[in-house]
Structures are given as C-alpha cells and as structure tokens.
Amino acid sequence: MTAVTMDMAAAPPRKRMSEEMFWAIALIVPYVVVFAFFVVYPVGYGFWLGSGAASFKKLFQDPIFVTTLWNTAIFVLVAVNLKMVVALGLSAFFILEFRWIRWLSVVFILAWAMPSIPSILSIRWMFNPEWGMVNNLLFKWFQIEGPGWLTERHYGLMLAILVHIWKSLPFWTLILVAARLAIPRDLYESADVDGATRWQRFRFITWPAMRAPYLTSVLLSSIWTLGDFNSIYLLTGGGPNDSTQVLATLGVRYLRIDQFDVGMAAVICAMPAILPMVFFLMKRLSKVDEA
C-alpha cells in the first residue's frame, strides 16, 4: 500500500496527483482511445470526404436518391407505427396471468432472440416467386399465380416492413408489458367499482400512464428502423434496379460502385432525421437517469 502510494507520488512529474485521480484517468483511457480511433477520427474523416459539393451534386442528380428518400419515409413511418400499435395491443394480452400465455411469451421472444440473417433468408426463400412456399401454395390451393414478391418495388417494400416487424415486435411488446405492469392495480379496481367500460379504463387509466413510455419507444424505434440495414439488404438487396434502397443501405450501394464520397454524402443526408430524435431521447433518458 505505502509502496504503491509512493510510486504514484513520483509518477506525475509536475503536479502531485492523488492516487484516486491517477486511477480515474488511467481507467478511462481505454474508452477514450477506442472513441478517438474508431469514432472521432472515422466520423470526422468520413464527413470531411463526403461534405464536398461535388459529392452532393452527384447524389442529388442520381434518380435513385429521390426513390430512396420516399422508401425510407414509407419504411420508417409504416413499420414503426404498425409495430408499436400492435405491440401496445399485444402487451394487454401478455400481461394476462395464464400459464399458457407465459409459455407463449417464451416462444414469442424467439424471433428477437435468434440472429436475423437465417430468418430473413428463410422468408426470402418462402417468397421466391418461382420456387417459394407461398406462391406454390397459392397455386395449389387457389390456382392463383402469385406475384413476384421480391421483384416488384411495392411488394418488396411491404415484405421488408413485415420482416422488420417480425424481428422487432417481441422486443417492443415486452417493453410495453413492463410499462403496463408498472400501473397500480387498484386504479383498475376502483374503476370497476365505478362501472367504467373497457374503453374508459384504457382512455383514463392505461393511456395516461403509457403515453410517455410509448412516445420514448416510438422515438427509439424510429431511430433503429432508420438504421435497419439487414431487413432490406438481405431480402431484396435494394433491388430490383435499386428501387427498394433506403438510406441505411444506400451508402453501401455507393461503396460497392467505388464512390465512397457519395456514400458518405448519403449518410450525411440521414443526419437531419436522426440527430433531432437522438437529442430529444438523450434529454429524456438523462432525466430518467437522474431520477
């Protein structure tokens, strides 16, 4: 103990530093190094490369870009809202105290627990127009020629939204289940005494308590959905003819045709959508942290 203290006292050349201070700085160093080398430098360098007027000009003149913006808006708006409304509804189902429902929730989480590549590839094969299960059954049962699910833009986007929801629905349902469980039971009991209807119970007890967590969930989910690369890339590959690209996949698309700077310009274009949500969430989350 004494020896260590003496070493520490000798180590800083000019100012004497307390042992606590020395370790506080020493222990933060690994993270600072990781952050400097793998966040600050890459982001600074990438943004510098991508922020030239020429890169933006190339990006804006590419007809794919406008399609991509539309796709991103549709993908995020539809996927997030559909998912959160269904999750809100399902959370009412999963708080019921039946043993079979508890077992079902263990099964339900499987989609979230398993890595997304195999399940996305499975869905991709299922919807293969020629050999996939869906079109084969459509033909066998109803003699319908199924559409080219993955070779038409609207079907491709729709399936990407479904794949995204399939993967993330269990997570958000569990989050909202936790929020519901935090509502005091006796509120509902006294509402029953007063003869409240189901809708009134939801409107005056459940929703006021759920509004804040629901909004936080929607924001966080919007950010994550904007960044969902796998659901698009592994399903349609952005095709056909780049008609199902979203901002999360567009950067990689330019990288593959060796236009790194245009790819970075596409990444920069996503920032006005992401950063306001990020800052708003940071405020909310930090408040919770202090409480």
Next chain:
Amino acid sequence: MTVTRFLERLPLYLVGLAVALWTLLPIYHLLIIALSPPDKAVAGDIIPQAVTLQNFVTILGSRHNLVQNFWTQLWNSTLIAVVTAVLTLVVGIGANFSISRLRLPGGRIVTNIALLTYLIPAAFLALPMYRTMGQYGFLDKPWSMIFAMVTLAAPYAIWVMNQASAKLPYELDEAARIDGATPLQILRFVYLPLMAPTMVAIGIYALLLAWNEYLYAFLMLSTERQLTLAPALGIFLAFDDAPWALMMAAGALYALPPTLVYYLFRRYMVGGLTAGAVKG
C-alpha cells in the same frame, strides 16, 4: 371447462394462435428446408415428404465448396465474439468505475457522449469505420471486427453500468477507503462482486452483437478463411442457383448457439437501457 367459459376465452385463444403462427412460420420453414434433400428444396408442401440430415452432414464434413471453410468460419465467429465480450467488459468497467466511483471530473460528459454514440444507428457508422480500418491496416483481419464491435458495444456498456452502479451506495466505497483500500482494491473487492449481474448482461450483449453482426463483417472481411459465419451465409445469395437447403441448414447451425445463450441468460437480458428508460 364449460362451453360458455371456452367461448368467453375464444378471442384470447385466437390471438394466441395468431401469435404462435406468426412467430413460428419462418422458423418452421427454415427447418423443413434445412431437412429436405438438397435437390428437393422446392417448397410446395407444409409437411415435408422426405426428411434427411444430409445437409448437416455435408456442412459438418465441409463437403461442398460453399461450406468448405465452415469450421474456420465458426472459429472466427467464436473468437471475435469472445474477444469482443472481454474487451467490452474491460473498457466498460474501467470507464464506469472511473466515472461513477472515482468521480472523474467531466465524467458526465463521457456518459453523454457514450449515449450519443449508442443512439446513432451502426449502419451509418459503417462506411467511415470501413475506410478507417483500411488506413489502420486491419481490413480482412479479426481485429477489424473486434475493434468495430467493441466500439459499438462499449457505449451501451457504459450507459447500462452507469445506471446499475448508481444504485450501489457510495458509503461502501468510503468504508473501504477508511479501511485503507486502494482504488484497485475497491474495484476488485467492492465494485466487481456487486456489479456481477450487470457484467453478465453486458458480456452476453457484446457476445451476441458480434456473433450476429452482418454489415460490418460483410464490409471488412473478404477472404473466405477470414469470414465469420454471418457474411459467409450472405455469400450463398451471390449464386443464382443457390443451394437453399444447404443454406438453411447452415443458417440453423449458425442460429443455434446465440439463441441458446440468449435463453440461458434471459433473466439478465431483460432490462438494460431501454427497459429502464422506457419505464420512467
């Protein structure tokens, strides 16, 4: 159960059935294709006519050129996941102990920066990260993935540890100090034992993050013997006549370990940033 009671609960059963079908259909489809003979992966049947383990034998014996490096890639995935988990814990413990227990001046800024990095989707950091890894000479080496995954996991680790350590009474540290404990002794004998459950959650989180990562691995690793399993599965898609039965079998083998790990540690996994934050 009486008929009226059954009818009363019928909507519940229907919801339950829909949830089960919705969840299990893609997984069931994955499994029946994986169990089909390689030439019969055309799926027109809900119940497969022939079931075989041939695809799994082909993969485990590396008997097809698309899976000839299966074992090497399995090893790469494992190595990267384990090293990522360990390094994330080292970086996270150091940062959190420094900020929350040793009260590093300006520590709050570090926590906020970590949160900011965590909230920005990884897909938008992939391009700059890829370019920089090239400059550092890490491309196509396990280090590129390890550093990238630690970079993505550490902010989450710091944020979650921050919430957990805020619940540990500071008096414990003070009592240890009065007994003459050095900072490292407090770390070893006070902080770590109390933080153990959080450490398990963070370790598993980082492990699964690295194992499941597709985009970064696909960008940064290129030669077949350097690939992890995730991008190796993606390579199947490059072939028009992709052997889907083989691909589904490889997908099942790839999905099994992380899914088991998730279920084994499920009680640690619920919680973390979102549950804590969203509850409030």
